[in-house]
Amino acid sequence: MKEFLLKYGCNPNQKPAWICMADGTDLPLEILNGRPGYINFLDALNAWQLVKELKEATGLPAATSFKHVSPTSAALGLPLDQGLKRACFVEDWEGLDESPLACAYVRARGTDRLCSFGDWVALSDECDEITARLLAREVSDGVIAPGYSPEALQILKTKRKGNYNVVRIDPAYVPAAQETKQVYGVTFCQGRNDSKIDEDLLTNLVTANKDLPAEAKRDLIVALITLKYTQSNSVCFAYSGQAIGVGAGQQSRIHCTRLAGSKADTWFLRQHPKTLDLPFLPTMGRPERDNVIDSYINGNEEDVCAEGIWPNYFTTRPEPLTWEDKRSWLDGFRGVALGSDAFFPFPDNIKRARASGVGYIAQPGGSIRDDLVIAECDKHGIAMAFTGVRLFHH
Secondary structure, three states, X not given: OOEEEEOOOOOOOOOOEEEEOOOOOOOOEEEEEOOOOHHHHHHHHXXXXXXXXXXXXXXXXXEXXXXXXXEEEEEEOOOOOHHHHHHOXXXXXXXXXXXXXHHHHHHHHHHOOOOOOOEEEEEOOOEOHHHHHHHHOOOEEEEEEOOEOHHHXXXXXXXXXXXXXXXXXXXXXXXXXXXXXXXXXXXXXXXXXXXXXXXXXXXXXXXXXXXXXXXXXXHHXXXXXHHHOOOOOEEEEEEOOEEEEEEEXXXXXXXXXXXXXXXXXXXXXXXXXXXXXXXXXXXXXXXXXHHXXXXXXXXXXXXXXXXXXXXXXXXXXXXXXXXXXXXXXXXXXXXXXXXXXXXXXXXXXXXXXXXXXXXXXXXXXXXXXXXXXXXXXXXXXXXXXXXXXXXXXX
């Protein structure tokens, strides 16, 4: 297929819209079901690059959940303990532990379920039946993978009344070294970002603490590869083989860190015993539960435990999650990894990161205040590597 006509571009008034190869060759993908749109393909192609690189860097199956051209999370195919399964609503799934790809998907989708609502998913490996069944029950726009088992494809073709978008990408496809795009009629050209992210980037440890265990290196790689395909400015927190907080598209670095840190805190607090034991009404679906959990943890739109409000959501009135509960629980998580797509200009980022359990940092370095940032890390015993590589993505 040399060209695929889209329904419209970013918005319904932007017509006509299509995708094609500039040199007239065949597209490196195949639409197996549905009719993906312009933003769908932006998500799909960025997401595929992310999981492809994660698989190459770690040797493990990987998955990511994308919304509006940034990942909500990315994860490796590591086993889930029972608390994680409950937090991700998969405690009753038999055979989950037998599919590393399904574990990666559950982690990626479960990290920030509010932001993943209506997402695009990318899988590094052929989609198997259990991963397809997990995909089929979530609100999602589509999936891209290098292949699908016959059983998985049949399951996905029944989703959204048969209109679910399923795309197969050629895993052997290598894009041209030069890339172009147009803005306001002006053509931009640049070399494709082919920076390789691996453990070699983590050797320049500039802090007093130079201990970087294997798990920390793995999580820093997850964070950095996630950032490579996240709209800048961006900061990513990673833990246990998955991105647990992505702060994307902020003009200020500290706002990136605060946003990513608050998402990481929410992820950890989803696993708090009080949260896991919330007595939901049996009529409430998972998306509704996600909204209530977010309010329960963060106290946003309403106090869901308040008199007169709790019966809308629960069979019995739950105990509130107090500030003391939160702080005590969050203090139990240490060794969180943090990546930044550009240097930290002030030590306030380190202070905020420490509050969310960060023990390891990778960032390019190069600020005139590097000495202050290093001193703040040393104050808390944080190990920090200067990668020398900026990862802006627009």
